[in-house]
Structures are given as structure tokens and as C-alpha cells.
Amino acid sequence: MASSQVNVFGNTYSVLGVMDMAKKPEMGIPDNYIRPEREALIRCDESTPLPEIPILDFKSLVCGNNRDTELEKLYTACKDWGFFQVVNHGVNPQLLEKLKVEVEKFFELPIEEKKKYQIRPGDVQGYGSVIRCKDQKLDWGDRFYMLINPIQRRKSYLFPELPQSLRNTLESYFTELRKLGMTLLGLLGQAISMDMKEVEELFDDGMQSMRMTYYPPCPQPEQVEGLTPHSDANGITILHQINGVEGLEIKKGGVWIPVTFHPNAFVVNVGDIMEILSNGAYTSVEHRAAVNKEKERISIAMFFNLKLEAEIGPVKRLISPENPSLFKSMQMEDYVKDFFSRNLNGKSNLEKMRIKRFDARNSAAYAKAPPLPSADEDSSDSSSDDSSEEIFVESVAVAPPSSDPSFDLSAKTSSSEDDSTSYEQEGQAQ
Numbered sequence: 001m002a003s004s005q006v007n008v009f010g011n012t013y014s015v016l017g018v019m020d021m022a023k024k025p026e027m028g029i030p031d032n033y034i035r036p037e038r039e040a041l042i043r044c045d046e047s048t049p050l051p052e053i054p055i056l057d058f059k060s061l062v063c064g065n066n067r068d069t070e071l072e073k074l075y076t077a078c079k080d081w082g083f084f085q086v087v088n089h090g091v092n093p094q095l096l097e098k099l100k101v102e103v104e105k106f107f108e109l110p111i112e113e114k115k116k117y118q119i120r121p122g123d124v125q126g127y128g129s130v131i132r133c134k135d136q137k138l139d140w141g142d143r144f145y146m147l148i149n150p151i152q153r154r155k156s157y158l159f160p161e162l163p164q165s166l167r168n169t170l171e172s173y174f175t176e177l178r179k180l181g182m183t184l185l186g187l188l189g190q191a192i193s194m195d196m197k198e199v200e201e202l203f204d205d206g207m208q209s210m211r212m213t214y215y216p217p218c219p220q221p222e223q224v225e226g227l228t229p230h231s232d233a234n235g236i237t238i239l240h241q242i243n244g245v246e247g248l249e250i251k252k253g254g255v256w257i258p259v260t261f262h263p264n265a266f267v268v269n270v271g272d273i274m275e276i277l278s279n280g281a282y283t284s285v286e287h288r289a290a291v292n293k294e295k296e297r298i299s300i301a302m303f304f305n306l307k308l309e310a311e312i313g314p315v316k317r318l319i320s321p322e323n324p325s326l327f328k329s330m331q332m333e334d335y336v337k338d339f340f341s342r343n344l345n346g347k348s349n350l351e352k353m354r355i356k357r358f359d360a361r362n363s364a365a366y367a368k369a370p371p372l373p374s375a376d377e378d379s380s381d382s383s384s385d386d387s388s389e390e391i392f393v394e395s396v397a398v399a400p401p402s403s404d405p406s407f408d409l410s411a412k413t414s415s416s417e418d419d420s421t422s423y424e425q426e427g428q429a430q
């Protein structure tokens, strides 16, 4: 496989990446990187400019004069786009500059150095990508993924072994982003009428992980995928495009749209868990990373997730006979295990959690339908392990939560950095 290095770990394989191979474009692109099925981007011309994802001002959201209006904008962005950009986020630009230098230096290390961090058997953390089957298509990128919170769960051979200056810079970045992430989670919660206490019960000292990715230039970028289309399995993700080169693409209304980053903005997206908590009011949107013909691209994604002992499921207050539960409930631990047993694949993770409802009156299966569930049964949670739960209902109108949420703007929005929670976690890709 050209210069990418494959190691066999029992039944699992991991590939380090494409960086070295990409330095020899004359060798061509190996077949296992070629994606004939890659869907094309939206076509745009001067009369129909590219749609742009909403830009929100963090300061106005937190302490502006029109916070209700800003929160409504946030709600609409999460509902219609599942993505927004946040400016005025307060993260020190000097820290971001230092992060750029350190992350670039890290990816420039010789492959022998980076091999120290290679993903180990039965794990998903470290440098490289997990390969689960022989004919798996690979992404055109080198990546390093690790769990960073709770601190006691960090792998001893990953973060503590990174070059010291990178470690110090990352540690400062994690702290800054944790504050930002918790505040954003609080705001997203408020917009669906959760109070901060509920948000903290789920997310405070929750799982936090990061992926830094180096996408080398590719002679035929339209033939490969930098990162396979997927929705994030987590609460929210904050993406920083470290060297300013673009490549993020999102699927909206069935078409792929490239994201133009506002300078100095972070891109935030709603993950599957946030769509589930909001009972479908928010949308976890499929996205992918494209690569560039000439330029290298570097990004760092920070994933915010629930505590492992939390239960995932729609917020009870949002459920009623008129607005029944769209998703099953599940222990976070089971959800994580299930997620890691599979490769990234569009929105398949979220679809497994969805309760399938058939409109009995319009269904050919009506004659065979079991007795209609009562409203209570209908909105109840299921702890079943079945991947698909099917419910027959009579023309249920699924209304989004009130579009006039009661915004409790006085709620506390800071996070507590209590690292005492202990849980088992063996590999968190998001």
C-alpha cells in the first residue's frame, strides 16, 4: 500500500496515513482511496450564490441586549442547518496561533516518531485509522484522535508522550474550549427549555475528545474523500480550521455544500445526541471533508459528549401525545460500544436510535397492524437492544418543540472542572 504503513493487530488493522504517499504523486492514487460513488458538490453560478451557514456572535448570545433574539437565531440555525459559525468566541488569538505552529510541527515529525502513537489493538485512539475489513475505502488524511476528559482516562502513551510544547498548548486549548463548549451546550439547552442544571447533569465533566487531521494535497481531489461522510455521534463539535484552508462540506436538502469559514470563527455542529435530546428539533447533519489539489489542510475537531453513566433519550419535557418520542433511550455506555463496533457511515448511527412510525391509515400494512399503542406507550422509552423499533400510529403529527421556548437567560453557563467522575471508556471517536 504505497508508503502508508499497515500493521496487523490480531483481527484489526490500522493504517497510519497518507502523508508520505502524498509526497510522491507520481505513484498515483491506490485503488483503496478512490471513491467512485463520491457525490458531487452543489452547482452554483453568479445568479445563485452559495448558501452560507449562519454566523452567531457569542458575546451577544451570552450577554447582549437582545439575547432572546440571539437565542432564537441559535435555535433556528440548529434546526435548519445543524451547523453555525461562532465569532467573538473569546478564545485568545495568540493561543490559536501557537496551536497552529505546534500542530503543524507535530504532523511534520518523521513517521517513525508518529508511529509511537499508532492506534493499538482493540482501540480507536491514537494516530491513524482503524480498518475493519479488507476492502474498506480509506480516507485521504492523517489523523490523531484521543480522549481528553476525564483526565484519568487519558491513555498514558498518547497525551503524556506528546512533545511538551504541543502538550502545553493543547492543554490550554482544551481548557478554553471546554468553557466555550459548556456555555454553548447550555445555550442550546435553554433554547429547548432545558435549564442549566439539567445540561450540567448530562454534560458536565462529560466525555471530551479531539481529532486533529492533516489532509495532504491530492492530484485528483474529486476522486478521494478526506473524511468519510458522517454525522457526529456526540452532543456538539467545535471545529477549528487551523491553517485557514477550506474543505468542510455539509449535506443540506440532499445536496453537498462547501462551508466558507468566516475569518476567526469556529464552526459548531449539532451531533446525534443533541438531535435525540431535542427530540428532532435540532438536526445532526451529515458532513465530510474534501481535500485540496495544491494545499495541505489541517483541522482540529473537539467533541463534547455526555457522561458515560448518563442516559441518552429525548428530554422528557418535550414529549407529549402530540409530540411523541422520536428516539429510543439508551445508556451512554451501550451507545458508545455500539458506535465503535462500526465504521463511520452517513447518519446510520442516528437512524439506529430512531423509532420508526408508520402512518397506519396510509400504510399498506394497515390491515396487519398490531393494536395501536396508547399515547403513554407511544411516548415511552425503550431500553430494547433492537436496532429498529417500529410503532404503528394513526397519522401522528410530529410537532417540533415550541418555537417560543422560555429562555431562562439567568441560568448559570459556566462549567465545573471536576475531574473526579470515573468511567470505563476504551475508545471514543467522537
Ligand SMILES: O=C(O)CCC(=O)C(=O)O
Pocket (backbone or CB within 6 Å): 211, 213, 227, 239, 247, 248, 249, 287, 288, 289, 299, 300, 301
Ligand atoms: O476537517 C474537517 O473539516 C471535518 C472534521 C470532522 O468532521 C471530524 O473530525 O469529525
